[in-house]
Amino acid sequence: MTTEQFASFSDNAVMFAGIVYVLATLGHVVEWAATLARPAAVRSAVETAVPVGAGAPAAASSTASPEDDQRSVRIETAGRIGVALTVVGTLLLAAGVVARSFASDPWRVPWGNMYEFTLTGALGVAAIYLALLPRMRLRWMGLFVTTFLVVVLMLANLTLEQEAGPLVPALHSYWLVIHVGAAILATGAFAVGALTAGVFLLKAGVERRGSTRLHGLLEMFPSSDALDRLSYRLHAVGFPLWTFAALIAGPIWAEYAWGSYWNWDPKEVWAFITWVIYAAYLHARATAGWKGKAAAIIALIGFATLLFNFVGINFFFGASSQHSYA
Amino acid sequence: MAVTEKAPAAAGPPQPPALSPRELLRWAWRQLTSMRTALLLLLLLALASIPGSVVPQSDVAPVDVARWKQDHPDLATVYEKLDLFSVYDSPWFSAIYLLLMVSLVGCILPRTAVYLRALRTAPPPAPRNLGRLPAYTSVESGDAPDVVLERARTALRGRRYRVSTGDGSLSGERGYLREAGNLLFHVSVIVVLVGFAYGQLFGYKGGAIVLVGNGFSNSLTQYDEFAPGTFFDPDDLPPVSFTVDDFEAEFLTEGPQQGQPVDFGADLTYVETPGDEPQDYHLEVNQPLLLDGMSVFLVGHGYAPEFTVWDGTGDVAYRGAVPFLPQDSSFASFGVVKVTGAQPEQLGFDGMFYPTYSFTMERGPFSVFPDALNPAVSLLAYHGDLGIDAGEPQSVYDLDTDAMERFEKDDGGMFRADMAPGKKVTLPDDLGAIRLDGWKRWVKLQVSHTPGKGIALTGVVLALVGLMGSLFVRRRRAWVRVVERDGRTYVEVAGLDRTTAGEGLDDEVRELAAAISGRSATATLPEDPAPEDDRKADR
Numbered sequence A: 001m002t003t004e005q006f007a008s009f010s011d012n013a014v015m016f017a018g019i020v021y022v023l024a025t026l027g028h029v030v031e032w033a034a035t036l037a038r039p040a041a042v043r044s045a046v047e048t049a050v051p052v053g054a055g056a057p058a059a060a061s062s063t064a065s066p067e068d069d070q071r072s073v074r075i076e077t078a079g080r081i082g083v084a085l086t087v088v089g090t091l092l093l094a095a096g097v098v099a100r101s102f103a104s105d106p107w108r109v110p111w112g113n114m115y116e117f118t119l120t121g122a123l124g125v126a127a128i129y130l131a132l133l134p135r136m137r138l139r140w141m142g143l144f145v146t147t148f149l150v151v152v153l154m155l156a157n158l159t160l161e162q163e164a165g166p167l168v169p170a171l172h173s174y175w176l177v178i179h180v181g182a183a184i185l186a187t188g189a190f191a192v193g194a195l196t197a198g199v200f201l202l203k204a205g206v207e208r209r210g211s212t213r214l215h216g217l218l219e220m221f222p223s224s225d226a227l228d229r230l231s232y233r234l235h236a237v238g239f240p241l242w243t244f245a246a247l248i249a250g251p252i253w254a255e256y257a258w259g260s261y262w263n264w265d266p267k268e269v270w271a272f273i274t275w276v277i278y279a280a281y282l283h284a285r286a287t288a289g290w291k292g293k294a295a296a297i298i299a300l301i302g303f304a305t306l307l308f309n310f311v312g313i314n315f316f317f318g319a320s321s322q323h324s325y326a
Numbered sequence B: 001m002a003v004t005e006k007a008p009a010a011a012g013p014p015q016p017p018a019l020s021p022r023e024l025l026r027w028a029w030r031q032l033t034s035m036r037t038a039l040l041l042l043l044l045l046a047l048a049s050i051p052g053s054v055v056p057q058s059d060v061a062p063v064d065v066a067r068w069k070q071d072h073p074d075l076a077t078v079y080e081k082l083d084l085f086s087v088y089d090s091p092w093f094s095a096i097y098l099l100l101m102v103s104l105v106g107c108i109l110p111r112t113a114v115y116l117r118a119l120r121t122a123p124p125p126a127p128r129n130l131g132r133l134p135a136y137t138s139v140e141s142g143d144a145p146d147v148v149l150e151r152a153r154t155a156l157r158g159r160r161y162r163v164s165t166g167d168g169s170l171s172g173e174r175g176y177l178r179e180a181g182n183l184l185f186h187v188s189v190i191v192v193l194v195g196f197a198y199g200q201l202f203g204y205k206g207g208a209i210v211l212v213g214n215g216f217s218n219s220l221t222q223y224d225e226f227a228p229g230t231f232f233d234p235d236d237l238p239p240v241s242f243t244v245d246d247f248e249a250e251f252l253t254e255g256p257q258q259g260q261p262v263d264f265g266a267d268l269t270y271v272e273t274p275g276d277e278p279q280d281y282h283l284e285v286n287q288p289l290l291l292d293g294m295s296v297f298l299v300g301h302g303y304a305p306e307f308t309v310w311d312g313t314g315d316v317a318y319r320g321a322v323p324f325l326p327q328d329s330s331f332a333s334f335g336v337v338k339v340t341g342a343q344p345e346q347l348g349f350d351g352m353f354y355p356t357y358s359f360t361m362e363r364g365p366f367s368v369f370p371d372a373l374n375p376a377v378s379l380l381a382y383h384g385d386l387g388i389d390a391g392e393p394q395s396v397y398d399l400d401t402d403a404m405e406r407f408e409k410d411d412g413g414m415f416r417a418d419m420a421p422g423k424k425v426t427l428p429d430d431l432g433a434i435r436l437d438g439w440k441r442w443v444k445l446q447v448s449h450t451p452g453k454g455i456a457l458t459g460v461v462l463a464l465v466g467l468m469g470s471l472f473v474r475r476r477r478a479w480v481r482v483v484e485r486d487g488r489t490y491v492e493v494a495g496l497d498r499t500t501a502g503e504g505l506d507d508e509v510r511e512l513a514a515a516i517s518g519r520s521a522t523a524t525l526p527e528d529p530a531p532e533d534d535r536k537a538d539r
């Protein structure tokens, strides 16, 4: 194939990935709608026994009527379809990202500009979500993750789309692969972690105050304890990856490219800020009075700095940052 | 009135009790080394880092700082007082991270002691009622109790538990490396900072713009900007010299990314110590020249138009190439020419160099391509006093026009000297003339030496290793008790996770039980004929 063919293949694959993610979102919407339509008593019996998406037999089904059984099957099916479509969409997206590598001659990693960073970032989030889904029982977040992916792909296509081309010389280095690769994986873990921390805050608030309008909705999620643990584990995956990306691979490469390993360039400053805040999050979890809610808020602030670094720096500090390839 | 109201309120904020100085000191130390203080200092450090990303930093972008000061003359003095142009070596920033370091040391030392003690202590004996632990199972075994216990010991050891023996029971603990990893991580943070500080104090970093064809010898006067560490002596600069023989840049000439650089590099001939054979090196981004005690990096390039300027008396007052600074990716570049020797008045020019000149009514002049395919300059001209003797150091890239007057055309319009190479433009009022002779390229080189790099790198790698241990090693306790009841042997296995996010504890306990009993089916331990009330026993 020629580079143009790769480029248009990539565009198509990304477009189809977007469409499949929309369908996946619909699957999860059906899952949610059916769950919420269930009578509250049955619902909570089932939910407390098995978190949504555990894939385990519904423990409470023996007490439920045949109608409820049927509904449970429908919920389970819709959820599974959502996940299956997410897998398909992610494969398409991966194909699109890989094709993008071959859309320039010689081939290169698909991390040359904001459009490509965003695509790969979305792929990172999807990959981390799918990889951890079975072990950490993440199906309750299917609706959010797929919606997020749809929105990100749409934004990427509408505002950032850039035709394929070779890398600027500053990026000619295998450290690009290592540094950006680790940063993208870390971003994926932090994104899923932030989602968990956010839901934890909602759920913990409701559990403290007792029943509210949101109550039925929040029964869809695991218990706040489980969410808190999950959030910790996701951040525990993200933090070493980020440490490696921002504080090891980044400086080594910077030393090669710019002659000093730490320049206090805005992008570096914000990567450092993100790192310090996530370190604070890990501390908060072990500090009396900061566990739980305060820690979750710190995690969300951490993610905000990460996003700001990803998007904001290029817009606000474009000219003065050596990291501006937008 | 307010006072009388306040008086009875005894429950105000908790006051530190009246303490002797020594107690006070100890109290302060405990505060400083508490986990909460560490947390607050971390958040404070993050907050304190922000201004340096918003305000230009004189270490990183001295030109931007100068421009910023010019644009905001009122704020500049305030900012300067607050060290906002050099946040990362300001006293207040240093204070935060020094406090954090003190807190860190104060935290590591006692924790290391605790850890070493824990290493020498046997795992705690089995609690009376194992059934109350978070994970518990019981299995029947066909073997005699001591056989089972021996098998239990092997099974626990096989899973890397440290085992101690009780009365008919075993206690196991594992995951000691978690705390070791945590300590290693925190120590490594200090190592990294020491390495970093060492580099900052004893290293140097300088930047120089060198015209292609010109040479550079490593001494202070040759640098445009130079940031030595506090303890760096410029006499220690290694006596390296080199010439930039050639520079080539290749840009995409077609396609949507037209104009994007594909490759650029410079050919150097360098002499490491005077008297050595000259050697060649092809310098590129990501391909620095690494020498003993200094490294040379290619960090930028640009154009230097060459001018000849005649003054009002008809003499040649200036001839040479002037580096212009690229303003965008098309390399439209801004620069100034200062002719200090011009008579009767000094002359100054500022304006743009366009490597591939083009013009439209909407945009005015611009460059369509970064390569010099159709070069041209467009300058404004001034006469008067350049202000160079006023004592204030001036940037070579800015023209101080306070004491100068801009040339105007006879009709009062703005006078512009628009020139392609070879073209000469005469200034109004017989004050002189300027000619664009041609252009050269320049390269921006960064020269630096950062001792302590190895220390910092070792530190971060160790930190990462420690961190992985600290985050992923599971600290777990397990207990096994063998009970004989009604002539049968039962094995009880229980586990406790000592980390925040234990997973798989149940599985481990079940697997242990199966391995020890030799069977996989669980069997409920029959009621003890004389049940003890162990409700009070703690777990």
Ligand code: HEM
Pocket: A278, A279, A282, A283, A285, A286, B033, B034, B035, B036, B038, B042, B100, B103, B104, B105, B107, B108, B182, B186, B189, B470, B471
């Ligand atoms: C430069 C400053 C510091 C950084 C970057 C830092 C970073 C970290 C990180 C990333 C962890 C997570 C490891 C884990 O969760 O197991 C951690 C844990 C911990 N840190 Fe720090 N730390 C710093 C300073 C301090 C200080 C000053 C103290 C003393 C009060 C301290 C005490 C602890 C303790 C006790 C833990 C274990 C928490 C747990 O059991 O989860 N750290 N630190």
